[in-house]
Amino acid sequence: MTHVATNAPRVIVCDGNQAAAWGVALAKPDVVAVYPITPQSSLVEYVSQFIADGTLTATLMNVEGEHSVLSALQGAMLGGARTYTATSGPGLAFMFEPYMRTPGLRLPMVMSLVTRDGITPQCVWGGQQDAMTVRDVGWIQIYCETVQEVLDTTLMAFRIAEHRDVMLPVNVCHDGNYLSYGVSRLEIPDARQAEAFVGPTDVNWHTALDPARPMAVDPLTGGAGGPGPALFVRYRKSLCAGMEAALRVIKEVHADFADRFGRHHPALVEAYRLDDADRALVTIGSMTGAAKDAVDEARAAGTRVGLLKIKTVRPFPVAAVADALSGVEAIGVIDRAVSFGWNTGPMHQEVLAALARGGRVVPSLGFIGGLAGADITAEHVARAIFDVGRLRDGQAPAGPVWLNETD
């Protein structure tokens, strides 16, 4: 049994890594495998300490690298375990081989990505290049804005992943540095309430390695003849269906969370002062706080600007994005990662694609900032709002705009 309710103060002050660890303790995984990497390390230290203290009764596996972390957890899940781990940047790159396989096995794992910029240039600081690079692999990706949202989303992630209509692994992403080490107030939910919210472990009803129900897990599938091609398509389509269902389930779980715990977090996107806006910024993750301040200042100066925060990146909330931006005449998208072949940021591309699906072509500008731990301040965002204004007036600046180019 966990003893969070008796051990834990209801409200503490901590960083995002510790908040994630509290979310894990409340979700009560059976097996946790760890390997340290900056800026994730303190997160797995907290979880390990919880296990050492008996706050969490999971079995802790200290393995020899991220590749084996994910592999061991896949094995454990095929035996019926709820599992958890966390990684970052190069660790994610190293585990890519089993990472790529997890969604296809339909294993509802939860893994925190404490996002970090990609090497090289060698760096150890925040950025979303790691998570953005793997966004098409089949994991659900949810990006947090605040320390509180890190805990709450981690808890919700287990329920989203294990929903029988979804059965997909979830990355709860929080920004390296800003959220991993940024400290703020944290409310810790009651342990029994959290347990009731997450529900009993339900991870290997569909596929298992168990002598009590012997089966082959993942035999060779596909090829050009026999039943292979159609079978392979069936698997792929079912994964797409799981992703589509997740759009609904993520909203339902957030709504239920709000009912039970009284905290309302946006599920897919958050619209901020967009109702009468003629221009909009799109943000993601922890930069959103500074961006909201900049929007408030611009509003105070009479500029009709609003903001759309993307929280869920996979599945991409195409309809929600298109709907939220339906009234604006120009948009600027601030990315914390680079899409190299497109010479802009990945969210910029995807927002345009979401609008285009509804037949809309809107003047847009891509901003890239906060790479390798750089700040995105209200001043940076104010400049972005100014540029989007010029865009709306038909003076299209050349993109992308690198927000920290002259810092």
Add this chain to the structure above:
Amino acid sequence: MGRSFDTIRFRAEACDACGQCVIACARAKTGTDDTSRARLQILGGGTEGAELALCRQCTDPQCAAVCPSASLAKDPDSGVVTWEAETCVDCLLCTVGCAYGGIASDPVAGHVAKCDLCDGAPECVAACDRGALEHVTASRLYNTQHEREDLFAPGLSACHGCNSELLIRHTMRHIGRETVVAAPPGCIPGMGVVGYNGQTGCKVPVFHPLLTNTAAMLAGLKTQYARAGRDVTMVALAGDGGTVDVGFQSLSGAAARNDPMLFICVDNEGYMNTGMQASGSTSYGSWTSTTPVGEHMQGKSGDAKSLPMLMMMHNGAYVATASTAFLEDYHEKLEKAYATAQHGFAYLHVYAPCPTGWRFPAALTTEVCRRQVETNFVTLWEYTRDGGLRFTRPVEGRRPIGDYVEMIGKYRHLDQTHLDVIQHQVDERVAFLRRFAAPAGG
């Protein structure tokens, strides 16, 4: 279903017709030194080579078929062709019926007499110090195996002459159903063990790990079963690529943590399933499709990495090498490895000469396996934390490496210089291993 029985194997090339076996038989069966009354006789010898007149304990004995009084019959339990004095009419037809000289008249007794295998402990074999006679008891193994359930589908599609199928069927018959089998990409899933398009080739839970993560996946799975209080054995049936090369990190981690599992490496010295590319386990001089032979290359230029030694250095709870030419030795090790795998890390390294990739006739696989051991190219040993390293079939007077190399097509381009290198590697490896062996009686 039929049973298999003990037999006496005669190796003519080792026999110098010293006659000790004949004397031992005469003493055991007649209480005299009268060798004419012995139930085996050596014929010939010298440059012609010896032949042995001895009952073969035939499955369909012709001596019994021609016997008019039903005095000869094959015993269904022991397999010995028995003779009943009370009913024998002394017609001697049996001595004519047998093509092997296996039954003959005892002039003193006035009856025929024949070998009865001395109740399972033949005196002739005990008396032979030349290594020409061997009491072969492998039949007991096959009889036991026969009674156990084959856990693979019939008709796995291994190449002709491949010993992997033999190996995995033996292994899983022994281990049984409370098992999960991991078969990373390679020949073993290639022959259909994990199955295709929704169908399985195995009666126990089986899966494809990645080539890289077999040990880690099993470690995680075992962790969950340990939490649940269930005894399920983890078994890896991996090739050398998934063990020696990209599989090594996760294997090393599991061995170092002493994660409970039985990891079996079936070593065919390369990526034979995908077109015979070289692996870290490919031996010096080998032709492979990525260590080809041409004006500038003469096959692999480096030596193979020895995984069993590395597993010993990890202080694995049980580590052993094995050859399918010596299945009794393998089964003894499998038994220990299986027991170890309930609580710790067990590693078996089994050699799998590949007729397809190494270029030798499919009928010769077992002979190639035997020659590997006779030349010390392969050494059979086991390691335990308490007992250290022990050679389980030490070879006295190893054959020269050329006797092995000449059997294998992938070495066809090698000259004497190469052979000298391989011989040196082999001798050096054995000397190295001996340093880890506990002193005799120590």
